[in-house]
Amino acid sequence: MQLDQVKAVITGGVSGLGYAVAQHLLAHGGKVTLLDINDEKGTAAVQALGAACAYLRTDVTSESNVTTNLKSAQEQMGGLNAAISCAGILGAGRVLGKDGVMPLQQFQTTIMVNLIGSFNVAKAAADLMQHNAPGEDNERGVIVNTASVAAYEGQIGQAAYAASKGGVVGMTLPLAREFARIGVRVMTVAPGVFHTPMVDSMPSQVYESLCAQVPYPSRLGKPEEYANLVAFILENRYMNGETVRLDGAIRLQPK
Numbered sequence: 001m002q003l004d005q006v007k008a009v010i011t012g013g014v015s016g017l018g019y020a021v022a023q024h025l026l027a028h029g030g031k032v033t034l035l036d037i038n039d040e041k042g043t044a045a046v047q048a049l050g051a052a053c054a055y056l057r058t059d060v061t062s063e064s065n066v067t068t069n070l071k072s073a074q075e076q077m078g079g080l081n082a083a084i085s086c087a088g089i090l091g092a093g094r095v096l097g098k099d100g101v102m103p104l105q106q107f108q109t110t111i112m113v114n115l116i117g118s119f120n121v122a123k124a125a126a127d128l129m130q131h132n133a134p135g136e137d138n139e140r141g142v143i144v145n146t147a148s149v150a151a152y153e154g155q156i157g158q159a160a161y162a163a164s165k166g167g168v169v170g171m172t173l174p175l176a177r178e179f180a181r182i183g184v185r186v187m188t189v190a191p192g193v194f195h196t197p198m199v200d201s202m203p204s205q206v207y208e209s210l211c212a213q214v215p216y217p218s219r220l221g222k223p224e225e226y227a228n229l230v231a232f233i234l235e236n237r238y239m240n241g242e243t244v245r246l247d248g249a250i251r252l253q254p255k
Helices: 016-027 039-049 063-077 104-129 159-182 204-212 223-235
Strands: 007-011 031-036 053-057 082-085 141-146 184-191 243-246
Touching: 007 016, 007 063, 007 104, 016 031, 016 039, 016 223, 031 039, 031 063, 039 053, 053 063, 063 104, 082 104, 104 141, 104 159, 104 184, 141 159, 141 223, 159 184, 184 223, 223 243
Parallel strands: 007 031, 007 082, 031 053, 082 141, 141 184, 184 243
Antiparallel strands: none
């Protein structure tokens, strides 16, 4: 798939990794629709990114909302051939914390947004993509989900987060195998520690400690590096059914 032919929906698209993907695709002639729940940032993003960008307020945990908005995005862009899921929450907390046992609702909410939200978008996107005219190798679309290195080395306090991201990794191959018949590829990126708005409020010593944990290069990942990888996945049709770590060789410690 050529980037100037991409017509993509991007969840979590108004900031961080999702916004970087939008910038990259638009810079290469693609069209994007940002799906998020922050209307203020959504409006600002559209103003900054230009006419080839749109925003739709979308709750990824709502089946009807996602189905309706992906159809709307398809109509607005004149097609839909890429879905990139970047929406996610940390859901951090110990199971047996200082204030008592983790409420089940906290665990459920993390799973709902990170795992079920990704599945919800993937299935709705594939349903629309299967009707696309086939390109080279009969390709009709690409789905890229976002996991985390915590899926493999979850730290203390990341039980919910690691479980949700592990689920994203786990469904990658089954979805790719199923969607092969309709020419839709499914890939997952597992980022390490990236510089996103979530780390802006960190104390400098915590930030520097995180950087030091990355073997090389010893810094946090840049959102544009994530965007570059997503773009490569979209362009390379032989990438399918796999999770790619993007982490500077970091392996998370227990805490």
